[in-house]
Amino acid sequence: MKFVRDLSPPVRVLMALLAVTIPAAHADAGTAGPAVALAGATDGSALEKALEADPGTRTEIAARAEALGLALIEIAVGKAAESQKALRIAGGGKPFRDCQEAEGCPPMVVVPASPPGFKIGSPEGEEGRLASEKQTEVSVEAFAISTRPVTVAEYKACVAAGGCDQPEWLERGGQHNIETGTSRYYAVLGEHLTNPGQPVVGVSHENAQQFARWLAENTGQRYRLPSEAEWEFAARAGTTTAYWWGDAPPSAGRPQAVCEDCGTEWDMKAVAPAQSFDPNPWGLYNVHGNVWEWVADIFCDDYASGPRDGTARIADDCAAVGNRPPMRGLYTMRGGSAFFPAKSMRSAMRLRQKPDFRNISVGFRVARDLAP
Template sequence: MRRLVGIAWPRSRAVAFLAVACALAAPEPSLALDGAGSVQSINDCPAEHCPDMVVIPASPPGLEIGSPEGEPERLPSEKLHPVSIRSFAMSKYEVRTAEYMACVTANACRPPEWLEPGSEHNIETGRGVTYKSMADYIKGDNQPIVGVSWDDANTYADWLSKKTGHHYRLPSEAEWEYAARAGGKTPYWWGNDPKNNGEVMACCRGCGSDRDGVGAFPVDSFKPNAFGIFNVHGNVWEWVADYYCDDYETSPKDGSARQSKSCGKPDAIEGLRVFRGGSCFYEPRQMRAAMRLRNWPAFRNQTLGFRIARDLSP
């Protein structure tokens, strides 16, 4: 997996996004339940490219995150540990290209690596072929944004917070895993295998989809989990808020993000950030709910995007 960069949004598309750029004064949020009445949805500015959010209930007593010792492909850093998580909102989908580009058009976010002016990876003017070969799986408004760093994801969250008056942020590792599992304890929310009784459930290198190893699906593809969240396994990796430490079990017990980059070990590499969930270009074992990867906060890549979280009123 190679390192990525970004480029400039073509003029015609920039004009289109300018038409939907959000004003700082946001309308009242939209709240809804699904047909079964079980998923509460939030959109703080539905006409202005704000992400659809779902309310994640507070964790039940005795919740543990990580993986059990007998789970195939388990890593030492996945030791089970208890957490208690307050209710919060998580984006129903990975952040879309259209949603992120609204921030770029507002001059609040920098372009993704594949649109960065002067970059070799610019799909319009650069020499690089990686993004160009995947253009159809990247440029679409309903595709997950990729080629953005941890820093970029936080800039988007800050912009969204100012725009709506609500606190948007990256989810913590614990929140992400709890939301991804949706009450389950298996490697994937649907069970132990990449497919569910032969049904393709995700995009990964070995999931059985027609885009395995090729490019991501639109964000609303495949089935959602019990919390109403799509594509927590596969499709694109998702940045989370925490600093990375091998000892996952030493993270905060309240489910908040690890704020200290010190891992308490003399040989630890400090300052790395975490991403979760796997991608179309990685194997099924790497999209397990407990699987963790890390890189520097400035890292960008064609397989890496993010999902957003939002605090709820007390």
Template sequence: MILIYLFFAGHLAAMPLDTKAPFELRGTPVAITQQPVPLPGEVFRDCPDCPELVVVPAGDFEMGSRETPYTSPPHRVSIAASFAIGRREITFAEWDACANDGACKTRGDDHGWGRGSQPVIGISWEDARVFAAWISQKTGRKYRLPTEAEWEYAARAGTTSTFWWGKDIGRGNANCEDCDATASHKAVPVGSFRPNGFGLYDTSGNAYEWVEDCWNDNYAKAPKDGSAWVTGQCGQKVLRGGSFANKANLAASAARFRYDLDVRYYANGFRLVRELQ
């Protein structure tokens, strides 16, 4: 069972930034104090309006599958340190705060489905990185896109099945084209379905999620330490989790896709990692 606590701004260990954000922050940065690093299972935010995060423990897992050439060969990956990851996909409300602050340069098109708690969509990989830099500067913590290995490790939550809930897509588990008898064919509010064993929502379906890695056609030379793969077809970046516009096979825990890093496709969003040390 996951232990849940709530930590607010200034209650976690300070995390110096390694880059200067390419904008001037309009708001007041959160004051930082030295506090113990949160433990696996703890849930917290760095500020009242910041994304809710959960701490995922260190561990080993088998990444990939033999289902497609793109997910082969399966390989053992070691995640050496715990990390915090967004429990939900970044929402329009969170994105709009960045846009209102002058950092995020696109509002994102909600296609009339609403903003607020809807996952932000129509966001490029480059846009997602700007958001990460903005919230890092705002909070004084280090936020970034997850590596592909971190994403799959968190999405699986200790499982080895096709989906974290089992072998088959079933009904009422996710938002995708064939995930239910009456598919919505649009994004739905984040957290509309039950979370996985680590407490993460929507790791299958709803919005595709950008990760840090360059695209490679297979895992033949993939890193085994959980780090981002920064060589390969780096004009394209990896997307994980499938979306409302995809079939269930692309919502599987091992499934992966790619897109040009500067393209704002209407089904693409993201969630963030917050480093702990």
């Protein structure tokens, strides 16, 4: 199910600024030209290809994007001191980096602002639903998010620069160090832990925050952890089902994610490479399963009591729910993992942990404000 919106004032302004005289024909007779490509565009990827094929169709593309619940947005790409303006489709557009992967920058995609009536949480009839997933309407501003969890290579760049502590499996003198420690907890994963393209795991909430702060300092762009609302909006990619592909969990004949019972070679054994399986319609990989992802928010049982503007809950002031005392000092993880069942990787699923918790299936992805 897709959300559709009317043209918003910012998009009308953008369209006016981009207005140009469009040639009567975009291609020779008998050739499928850019106009044909635009006419058949039904998602962000197709719209961006149409824009690349004929920049003169920007006005039509902006309108077409808005009709699809997406947007054409101008952003600054690169380190702030040398950034360049670029047009991107928000919601399925081409990824960008603000620096090279070797410098620690993950690929990012632009996510559109949420439409009126967007709800976080799950409907009461959703299989596997928890009481902490009460639905509520929120408003999310357009932002950027990494296409997949931060990798070992990217995190190691932060460590080498002095911006991040080592992950638990490389912690000097630690029992879980894969080279010198007494524990085999991480070591048994072998290359599924250490390969540069694997999602970095064994990182705490503070480690994830360290990486985001370092990336912000390194690029001059406003990197951070996504809020719960942002994460869920990006994971859903315009859908209202349990998973971005629908309500049915993956199966052995239809591998779409890694979980306890997803039918892949990694199930209950190891995490898959960070960019595995098909991305969701907005270009995000592995939002379901593989590794739990830290987000910025303090965890409260009452999801609906959080901010309505899409920002993170930062006040540790959860109210008591039922007969349980109020929770304190816990942070939120989203997305499920290779070691949890499929129902735990639904778009609305939430998990709580202490901020210093580290594990073989806990990682993170980063978000970025569009304005420096």
